[in-house]
Amino acid sequence: MAQNQFSLFKQKFFSSFFITQALGALNDNIYKSALLIFIAFRAGDELGLSSDLLNNIAAGLFILPFFIFSATAGQVAEKYEKSALIRKIKLLEITIMSLAVLGFFINNIWFLLGILFLMGFQSSLFGPIKYSILPQHLSDKELLGGNGMVEMGTFLSIIIGTVIGGMLIGFGDTGIQILCVLLLVVSITGYLSSRHIPQTPSAQADLKINWNPISETWKTFHYARTNRVVFLSILGISWFWFYGAVFLTQIPNFTKVSLNGNENVATMILATFSIGIGLGSALCEFLSGRKVELGLVPFGAIGMTWFALDIYFANPYSEFTGDLGALNFLIQEGAIRTLVNCAFVGIFGGFYIVPLYALVQERCEKNHLSRVIAGNNILNAFFMVIAALLAAVCLGNGMTIPQFFMLTAILNAVVALYIFTLIPEFLMRFLIWILINTIYRVKKSGIENIPEEGPCVVVSNHVSYVDALIIGGTVRRPIRFVMYHKIFKIPVLSFIFRTAKAIPIAGHKENPELLNKAMYQISEALDQGEVVCIFPEGKLTSDGEMNDFKSGIERILKETPVPVVPMALQGLWQSLFSRKTVNKLVDRVKRLRTKVRLVVGKPIPADEATKEQLYTIVSKLRNNKP
Template structure:
């Protein structure tokens, strides 16, 4: 089934912010922004009201935040699977408008609860707002790949992630300020929540239609069997499922920090409530900044090579946060204006040692943004459109479970006598272990990271014509062979994973050989030398094309020794003939790597490579020219050679 696509005729806008001027994205963005702000305004105002303003014997202040948080997250466990089915079955815009209508109804009841000070009514509304967010979750992430192209998906996800955290921040701040207004606080909160719900519904009216991807789906209303079915569905695609686990781990990681900010501010930093709020601001700004940086760092592709970079930063700066907290001066030097032995906001910022703490928080959250956005984009891109929303629903279920686990584990560690900084340290170390485990299970992340580093920090890599690389389906990428890192650069240029057919001798090169084995490159030996290995290579190549993946070959058969394009061998014709016999349509995409001859990894020194590390200095400018795809039926070695030669000669 082909997916309905609402992408504009042109997606060459300068950056992700330009999406805010387009109807397919802007109304949706502001609708989800208003919803996230309303959730948090309501929850935080309610928490403050129960904690400071009302005396409820059956809900002690110390338990209020826990109970409210648990009620809000419970629907994610119970109803996410149902929400995923409904999103796949119905038009997503219709679903969004239904959810916004539900929000207005909930806020009308909540307004009465605030006005009368009825805690049971507000607890019911907390659960219902959790239902509202549960229904909206699959819609939010299933809508984006339906209206954005692959080149826009990272930027669009970055905008949504940034908008969500800014909305959370503004909602918390507004909720705290409004509920504290003398005499009119409860009424002000009620009006603000209702106004945000109405604004969200008006904005939703402008979202263009996004047709159902599986309208014939029969909804299973049993949440328990459907939850299990969704998890099994997600498990069917190993890369997607392990990415779901990676995102859920990020929520575990973030929940540990967010839940401990009040205690960290009070007991470790010796700051007042304003300092605790500052930690939330710094964390939210960091997440938003990292999310927005993804598009810039990914060259507007879904670049999962950023995920290992994000994981490294999360561990490094959470571990450094522990040492920064240990190095704080004793609280005897409190500044003027401190009350009850705690720093005011000004006094806290006046201490130089506190700036290292702020920097660690900002950077670990920034790297968390780099970590999460490409994973979300990958899941959207690799999930089948017909059940994409159910995959997102499975992700929401796992997120909720991981967040509950984070609360239980952090509570157990603190109960065992660990300090908050020690919990942060253990979380950072655990993040390194979990990340390493995920990247070994899904080596594509690590491979893309190596390619990303090579194309930005070893070379200045410029790609022209990358739109000619097919976004879906089988294809053969045919490129000249100049150096030992040609395959790494092709990986960096393609938004999709590539299987390489490579000379078996390259697997004997230290480090690079291990890397290519990790990439599941296919070794090929000359037929006269090893006929069995020769045939096995072509069998593996045929399997790659049957599975609808990209196969890359270097038709010269080896790395050039003089910098000139060598004659192409006939292996590509054999691959194409077999593909045609099996009914597989595999276009051939000609490619030309430029300016690599003479670099460290080419055979410039008497046929030897990697002998003079800085022969051309650092950050050499190299390029890749990609030409229009050729039909497999029209490809000959000589014709393909001419196409690649033309690309090499292009200015």
Template sequence: MSLSSHDHPNQFALLKQRRFAPFFWTQFLGAGNDNLFKFALTVMVTYQIQVSWLPPSLAGLVIGALFILPFLLFSATSGQLTDKHDKTAMIRFVKWFEIAVMAIAAWGFMSVNIPVLLACVFLMGLHSTLFGPVKFAYMPQHLNERELTGGNGMVEMGTFVAILIGNVVGGLLVAVPQVGPTYIAWACVGLAVLGRVLAQAVPPTPATDPGLKINWNPFTETWRNLKLAHENVAVFRSLLGISWMWFFGAVFLAQFPSFAKEVLHGDEHVASMLLVVFSIGIGIGSLMCEMLSRRHVEIGLVPLGAIGMSVFAIDLYFASRGLPPSAPLTVSAFFAQPAHWRVMADLLLLSLFAGIYSVPMYALIQLRSKPTHRARIIAANNILNALFMIVSSIGVGVLLALKFTIPQVFLIVGLLNAVVAFYIFMLVPEYLLRFVAFLATRLAYRFRVKGDEHIPTEGAAILVCNHVSFVDAVLLMAASPRPIVFIMDHRIFQIPVLGWMFRLAKAIPIASQKEDPATYEQAFVRARQVLAEGDLLCIFPEGAITRDGQLAEFKGGIMKILETNPVPVVPMALQNLWGSFFSRIGGNAMTQPFRRGFCSRVGLLAGPAVPAAQVSPALLRERVAALLAEPLPGVPAGVPRPA
């Protein structure tokens, strides 16, 4: 864990704070009410009443389609409304709307009026369409960068728990003889009213683009939103990545009843158990993100999640094929057979990794989107999610029509997930690079950071650091919530693997002016461009990796950059890397793999930024030297440092 003096409380502590708790419980109740209502209606139409124009086999499909239709039609409009108006006012309006819809639905349940209830399904889909951009645009205005991953994890966990509870309670209440529909009616209205009461405690959240002129044409505005999202490549690819996760998840959720009955030979309670396990997995994975990311937006977790999703989806195929037929099994009889444990473990783990995959992507979108356009970007995400889920349904339907078995469908989706993930990571190398940095700082080293609040989360800045090893840049990547562009000795690019990785990271090669004047000048041109675009630039002012472990004199190249781009300069120091496999101790690096063993302790310290007007090479060297003299992060003062 990062040991910053500015550490925020953990994600569960957010539930004690007004800026998060009322919002969390409001969205929790809304998601629960949606699913209680939909599932109760599905059970009613499937088991309790006969509707000639809505056969039971189509009930779930029709209800799902009606609910998702507003996301396609009105997401673009809801994104504009959220950017234009105070988000807290939008939350309260949406909750009033929910009360009105649920009051109509209550009458529909008590009078068993199916057309009215189906109309309410569409209106509750509109309710969720309006709330979606508000939910994800609200958090970045109240949570800082260090809290964003934990906040998203809590919301993702809460959403799936609410879905689960809503389905279970809806199924139980509607099944009560004679009075079930009445109980459902009161429950829906009661949850809506309670949500509105809690919404009153949500703090003000000012509009980010109050002057926005609303385009009421949903089709032209949808296209405009998608183009707007496409302006930031990393954000747009993340939207596609999240939509793919919904594609992936929809395949499993839609097939649980058939999978339980036809493959696992379980009864309807086993089908419900699959949903319980899937929801618990998503919740656990979502909550793990803050711990794994050390309370930063760590997109290095996304490849880890994608790998886990594929591995356990593929293993689910092998675990579930060839199970012997039997009479419908109860939950206890199902778990009495050890062969089923592997199936449930696969399901739990693939959903857990789906949670790890999705939460950092949501946080990245919130962090990197322009505040004035954030809700519209999230609306574009909702549109893409809906489209991907529709394509998922069609694709699975085609595979089943071609006589593929459900386990074979899971296998195909698991393999396809690996292909799609690899494609996305090649399009946005930052995911892959952060994954490498994530592994390096948790497997090769025990990496701790102190003073990371000094690394700017927005705006241009120059980071300067001592140069100890060939993986200094990798460790700095892991410490920063934002991409860093490095200026590095051109000879490093000739090293296998490392050279490929630094080229992928768009690092800037530099040579001495005498050795290669063109490369020297081009490095400064590119460095100025990085700062002009508001990004982070990192320089190793010693000019080369140390050969004796000592801090060398800082060269004056940084002054040439500051002449045209006077930005803050953040001094940083890497500790305890000298003597590691990647350092030049003994003359050559990377010659003794186990010199320090595995997981040796290393640290990074960042100091306060120095204004451009005060910068000099001597001052920066003095600041870095002072940081090197501080205790290693994670080791109390007075404790000897590891060799």
């Protein structure tokens, strides 16, 4: 297993796949950028047609194949071995690029627009493979980092391709000749890289392909809706592409009329935005502790709204003519603020999108993943079309581009709140993520002792009101916590505990009915293969020392014999939410950034686990020094 996301490049699969997909994105954007500039400065006048009309035709031709072919492409990716499919798709790319060279040679704009449709077709074939192949080669712990690297490579390829394509067309006939050579070299190099991608078994070899794209698309969405979290994550991904399309499309004109910048400034703004997305994507693994951290999604949504709003507040006017070059622009008041805003819109966009892709890959059944990704690609294309239509309506009726950015930021907040209301798990994970990354500095050891799958009971000492949050935010697998009912009902924490499906419990003398109900829920959760965590002391420590373990753990193991994983929390007695009494102000301040350590021991078979033995093991783990 890779030590971090960058060490993934040591794997033959990942390095080969990363280069293949990045070069594909690079070629797409070199050609698209070159064609759009070609239309704007040469083809429009020659044909006597509006360059805006031709550019809209070009955008439509590239997106159209995603609606027509994605459903079929998803089935093909599911049915056949993926590495061979990738090689065939890359050979198709070489053929298409050869036709593109011919199109530039004969100087036929309609032929070149047809090539753009073929490129959209090729991209629609590769799309379902791009994300469904990762879970077949990467472990769950590598999935988030792998997605982050793929997103980073994609957006860096987008900006590099956009810059190169535009620059080469600007050099006239010589630039076009260099462009043609580059298109062929990049496509051939991508094919050679694809030959090193290891064989990837078919996910469903007996799948019967439905060639009707309409009925298959409907069937795919119907299946995706059976998993509510996956479906709403797909909607969240598609919203990101709506949001991104707004910025990538409007930034050139925004640069001209609101920043008074020329083409070089527009390129700098686009580069800042795309590099931000790449950086945010790369940072996801570092911020999440190598697990799919849903808490980053609300964090990303907040940043996407905040910094987009500030772009409006920093540049509310739209009355310039684009006279400034890059250096002159940078010395203007507010220029750095705008660049920082664009960078952070991209960074928080990376925080938002990468966990959503990883979540879909992790929670969707593997034999349906390619089709679900294909359905997502269709929805992405639909949302991008909606973004273009909304821009046409708003800007055509007098709204300025900064105002349109503000509207998009507000819509982003509304969409985020809607999704997080439907799936409280996102907000719950965000609150936990904030807690363990601000108030506490959590380190962990022995976390690999928790089984990757199957039922088990986790036992721990009980030090503070937020023990469950520390453990739940650190362990990869979802955990059902059993906790004293009065802690379960604490305001704010109650929302988190309910969303995480914690199980409230009480003593036999206090509430025998609640106790019996809790025991039934524990048994049911273990039967379903879940992880259940209990605090056998039955109450918080009042002096920092452990209390004796009660017999509830033995009753649980008697009814449902599963392995027991002992763990211990260190340092929480000094923290803000323990029962320790602190009078001095300086000591209270120190409690705000407490160093906490979670130490996990090896699993113990159910027939060997007694309350006395577990107490002894947890005590040793509690006193274990780093």
